[in-house]
Each structure stands twice: as C-alpha cells, then as structure tokens.
Amino acid sequence: MAERSATRWLEVLATGPMVTVQDLGRPGRGDLGVGRSGAADQAAFRLANRLLANPEDAAALEVTLGGLQVRARGDLLVALSGAPCPATVADSAGRTRGAGHQAVEVLPDGATLRLGVPRRGLRTYVAVRGGLDVPMVLGSRATDVMAGLGPERPARGAMLPVGPPPARFPHVDLAPVTPFYAGEPVLDVLAGPRDDWFVPGALELLCSEPYEVTVDSNRVGMRLRGPGLARARDGELPPEGMVPGALQVPPSGQPTLFLADHPVTGGYPVIAVVRTPDVDRAAQVRPGQRVRFRLVRA
Template sequence: MNRLHVEQPGALALVEDLGRPGFANLGVAASGALDRGALTLANRLVGNADGAAALELLVGGFRARFEGETWFAVTGAWGSVRLDGRAIAPYTAARGRDGAVLEIDLAERGIRYVLAVRGGIDVPAVLGSRSRDTLAGLGPEPIAAAQVLAIGDEPEASVPLLDQEAAFPPPAGAVAIALLPGPRADWFTDAAHANLFETEWRLSEQADRIGARLDGPPLERRIAGELVSEATVPGSIQVAGGGQPTILLADRPVTGGYPVIAVVASASLDAVAQLRPGQPVRFRHA
C-alpha cells in the first residue's frame, strides 16, 4: 500500500473532495474543495476521477515523505515545490519515489494549494464524502504532524501528457468577481448597489472556509427589519447590521438571517478561494 507520511502540515491541511451535496435538509452544507477547478485539474493530471480526495493546503509550509511510489500534482496556489530538493514545475504530474521528500513552500500567489496523489487520499467517507466541513465538524480531522495517510488503489486511467504552458498563477492584483442579483437585493438602497460595483473592496483578515468578509464602505439597507432565516448557497453575499458584506463559502451555514444582496457566479468562486488578506476585489455584473 502506498502512503504519504506528513512531517509538517503547514498552517492548515485538510482532506477535501467535491463535497457532499444533497443534505441541506439535514443542516449539512456541501463543503468540499474551495478551489474546485484546482482539485479537478490536480486529479486529472495524475489520472484520478475528478472528485478523488486530495489535500487542500492553506498558505503552504508543507512537507511529507512518500512511502511507496506514486504520481502527484500540485495546483491552485503558486509557489516553490521541491522533491528531494529538486524543483518541480507547477501544475504538472511528477513521480514520487519511495522515501522521497516533498516540500511545498509558502505561496507567492494565491493562498490554497491542492495536492493530489494517484489513487486519492483514502480516508473514511462521511455522508458519501471525504471532505472536512470545518463548521459542522464532519469528515476527517485536520492533518497533524507525523500522520500517515493511506493512498487509494491505482485508477484505470493512465497519467496523461499535458502541455505545461496551460499553467498560470492566480492574480496578484485586483481580482474581478462576477455577481448575480441576490434574493434580497430590494432590501438595499440604490447607493448600496452602486457602491457594491464601484468600490474596490479588500479581503479582510476575517476569511476562512466558512466565509470571506470584505472591507469597504457599509452597504445601506432600504428595509431595516429583521429577516427570517432562509437558505443560502455558496457565493451568497450576506450583509450584516454594520453594512459589511461577507461572501459565504463551502462550509457556510445552510441558512442565514442576514439579507443577501448578490450571489457570486459559480465560475468566479474559485477566484474567491485564492484571495489573500488585503487583496483588492472588484465586482462586475455576470
């Protein structure tokens, strides 16, 4: 059996796949990888099914040793990746020999790496998914130093040959995010809607897998009353009483009591996942 011996997990290392949709009626969010495109690409690079479980590494600072021999790929954030001290090109599949040490440095662009290994990370599934839900506490615990992770059986698909030129880093400057109208857009003034699209927002330090708060001018409500809790979806932009918007992400509560002024288009959610604290954000109409 191939295994991955984690020597240093970094800031936060989680097992994630494409999540557990379909349980909102039980109060369980879909969860799953925040950067779904990075997960899918990493899995395809090593011949896995798109939804195979991989590691989501916040910021980096990760080191692990291969026990057995297998292929791996690192996508998402952009930084130095080394195998036994030798640089590995980003967004490519590489062969990890038995005893080889993989090091992933702090990210230079973006904030979440995805590390996929051929066969996937083999941990018990909860409600059909191997993802960690940080709000509900479902799924495998965060990875700890000295933990040994089993790797699943070799998939039938071979490791494909892909053109390295397709790789590109997450942007370092302002990121454009597409928005759709929210279910409570009418609760906000015309000035609030103008500010939403004209302001250069910045990601605050209060950002995790549950939600990402943005710093900027408060968004004024037209309706000041309380809202009965209603369903949320990934990308919902809730506005609390103070007027600051928060983008709800994969581990969000499935219901919320703050009005949703807009919703991030699905195609822009991966970009939100790679935002760094202080990075500027501009919204546009989808």
C-alpha cells in the first residue's frame, strides 16, 4: 500500500550494530499477549517528531550505538534526538557538512546521512518529516524484537517509504540538547508488588549499591550485576503481568530491568518498579555503565 504510493524514500546503506523502525507502540493489547513495544526512549522519540511537525507517534528509526548510513530518495527533512552522536550530510556531489543534534536538517535528493558512535548514551532517533510509511502490524509500525512483530529490521539496500508531509510546517528548528549520562545515573523506584518475597532489607540493599549494566542487555531488558537480592520465600509465582520498568529478580538474585520489548507476563517476583520518566533514562545507559536506584514514595 504505502510502497506503491510513496514518492520519497530512505535508502539504507549501512545499519551499524542495530536499527529498528519504531513508533509509540501497541498499547492496550496485553489481553492478546501482545506487549506495547515502541521506542525505548519515548521522550527523545517524541521530540524528534515534534521538531518536524509530525504526529508524535510517526514511525522513525531507533539506532543503537550509531553506524547508520541512509540516502535520501527525494528531498527530505530529518531530525536527530536521543544519544548525541557525530553526524554528517554529504550531498550528491560529495560536499560534506556537519549535521546538528535535536535540530531540523535538510537532506536533499541523493544526499547521504551518516551517524558515528555516540559519545554518551545508547540510542539515537532519526525521524523524517512525513514519517516512515511502512506497513502496520496490529495498529503499529513498531518492531518488537522479542515477539517478532512489526517491520523487519532494516538491512543494507532496504528502501523505506516516507509518508506525505504534514500540512503545517515546523515552528522551531532546534531544541535544547538534553544532557546525557556520565557517571552513575540515579533511577527512582517504587516498592514493587512482591517486595515481601525478599528478606528484610533487600529493597534497601537494592538502593544502597550501584549495579553494572551487562552486555546481555537489549530492548527487552537490562541485565544488572551487583549485590544479590535474597528471597525470603521459596517457589515461583504464577505468571503475572509485567510493565516497563519492572525490576524482576530470578533465583540468581541479580535483577533485570524490563524495557520496551519486555515479556507481557513473568513468573519471578518484582522487587521494585522504575518510575516511567526514568525508564526513558534507563534506555540510554550503555553496557559497562553503572546505575543506582533511589526509593521514592508514591
């Protein structure tokens, strides 16, 4: 449908470690066993679309650790947000200029946008005015890597159709650059629904020492390494609904922080839940960094 009517495209020349198409996901389908998915850092994703006067849920690219190269087929406007990375635009004659972050950039027909590795943060968003008009699956263009739903991950040579531009034009051409996280980000948590499954003081222990983000982390969740959280009860729970930000603790005692593509249900107890604004922050923490948790009251 979109591919037959598109007049503008993004041609993928290189993807780097990982690129997916995302929007704001598929809310309200948990009864079907379908998670929300969508952009891991939703605040950054929304900002890129607002800069282009797109609807906030217009589909865009989520780029992990840079390396993306795309060529415009037709004149385009693009915006980058999320993890700031070195970016250049080379026109069809080979002339190269720098591209700004959290700013509107012109990508003329035949020009190539290249992203380097971000100095801080993990995920960069590349939005295009009109949005990526790939086919919807269950009402969304988000790629859920755990469930295997949505568009395939773009590969070299893919041609991504761009939708018609919105009627209104952007009112701003840049936004303040969000500071990204050096050191140890502090994530606010609420006590979880199963904190009573752990020994006294376990929740305080969670919040007293840093946890390292391991290389096993992905869009499903951040696997953490730090002080072990011991249980006071044996056995396992019946499957329970999970949400982004849930800190689930398997028998190893090492918690996993669920992100955008988390499972719909889980059987390990949840000791705490990261507050929604800090889930976006967590999505920008790189493997090898450490995070801290701070207990807050609802």
